[in-house]
Structure formats: C-alpha cells, structure tokens
Amino acid sequence: MSYRPVLIGFMSVAVTIFGFTVARPSAQTAAGKMAMKAPMSDDEYSKTMKQIAPTFQSLQKNNTAMNYGDAAKDAQKLEAWFKDVLAYWEAKKVDDAVGFAKAAIAAAQDTSKALEAMNATGLTDAQKALGGACQGCHTAHREKLADGSYKMK
Numbered sequence: 676m677s678y679r680p681v682l683i684g685f686m687s688v689a690v691t692i693f694g695f696t697v698a699r700p701s702a703q704t705a706a707g708k709m710a711m712k713a714p715m716s717d718d719e720y721s722k723t724m725k726q727i728a729p730t731f732q733s734l735q736k737n738n739t740a741m742n743y744g745d746a747a748k749d750a751q752k753l754e755a756w757f758k759d760v761l762a763y764w765e766a767k768k769v770d771d772a773v774g775f776a777k778a779a780i781a782a783a784q785d786t787s788k789a790l791e792a793m794n795a796t797g798l799t800d801a802q803k804a805l806g807g808a809c810q811g812c813h814t815a816h817r818e819k820l821a822d823g824s825y826k827m828k
C-alpha cells in the first residue's frame with residue numbers, strides 16, 4: 676500500500692523528463708533548418724535539374740525492369756530535389772511554377788506509394804503525372820538558348 680503511488684509518481688516524472696529531452700531539441704532543429712536554408716541560386720537550380728533528368732530516366736528504367744527497390748530510391752531523391760525547386764519558386768512568388776513543383780512532389784510521393792503497394796496502374800499514372808509536371812513547367816519557364824543550354828524565363 677505504501678510504495679505503489681510512489682512508483683507511479685516516479686514513472687510519470689521520468690516520462691515527463693524524457694518527453695522534454697526528446698521533443699524539444701528536435702523541434703528546435705526543424706525550426707532552425709527551415710530558417711537557415713536559403714532558396715537555391717540560379718546556378719544550383721540548374722545543377723539540380725541536371726541531376727533530376729538522369730534520375731527520372733533511371734526511375735523509368737527501374738520501373739520497366741521491375742527493380743522496385745532502386746526505383747523507390749530514385750523517387751525519394753526526386754521528391755527531395757523538387758522540394759528545393761518548390762522553395763525556389765515560392766521565394767520568387769511565381770504561382771504557376773509553384774503549382775508545377777507541387778505537382779512534381781505529389782507525383783514523386785505517389786510513385787513511392789505505388790511502388791510500396793506494388794500497384795502497377797498507380798505507378799504508370801504517377802510517372803505520367805511526373806512527366807507532365809516537367810513539361811508544363813518547362814513550357815512556361817524554360818528557354819532554350821542558341822548554344823543548346825537553357826535559362827529561366
């Protein structure tokens with residue numbers, strides 16, 4: 676009758692302390708990261724697109740070859756890069772480009788989900804949506820120069 680309440684009291688104190696030590700630094704780190712990460716420069720943007728292109732090709736090849744483990748890694752990389760692309764256009768306040776970047780992120784996420792669920796129809800749809808986001812944004816905001824390189828418009 677005497678030690679039980681003490682034990683329960685001790686446990687709830689321990690849980691409270693544990694909850695604090697775990698939750699607070701991670702919340703601070705997340706906030707710190709958001710505040711510190713500046714949008715990409717135009718140069719970094721171009722480099723990101725040059726990584727996105729071969730990864731998108733790799734994703735399509737892996738899907739066709741049913742290399743779903745590697746395909747999932749490609750989809751994750753694309754999602755992360757398109758989040759940087761989204762931040763770039765949000766900073767510039769270009770609404771349609773923000774929309775295309777969001778569509779690309781959603782399509783990369785749908786790709787991951789379809790791969791996990793082994794959903795072939797979902798995978799085809801997600802790939803089409805991703806390709807559509809590339810094209811839509813390029814038509815509106817990418818200009819090909821005479822030397823074959825690209826710039827923003």
Ligand code: HEC
Nearest residue numbers: 721724728731772775776779808809812816817825826827
């Ligand atoms: C939200 C807009 C947007 C989306 C979505 C987007 N792009 Fe781009 N992309 C651009 C812009 C703007 C440029 C031109 C600027 C540049 O090249 O730096 C570009 C350039 C490129 C280039 C040329 C890079 C260079 O400088 O030589 C490639 C390749 C490319 N994109 C591939 C892709 C692929 C593949 C996808 C889809 C999987 C995609 N992009 C999705 C906006 C987008």
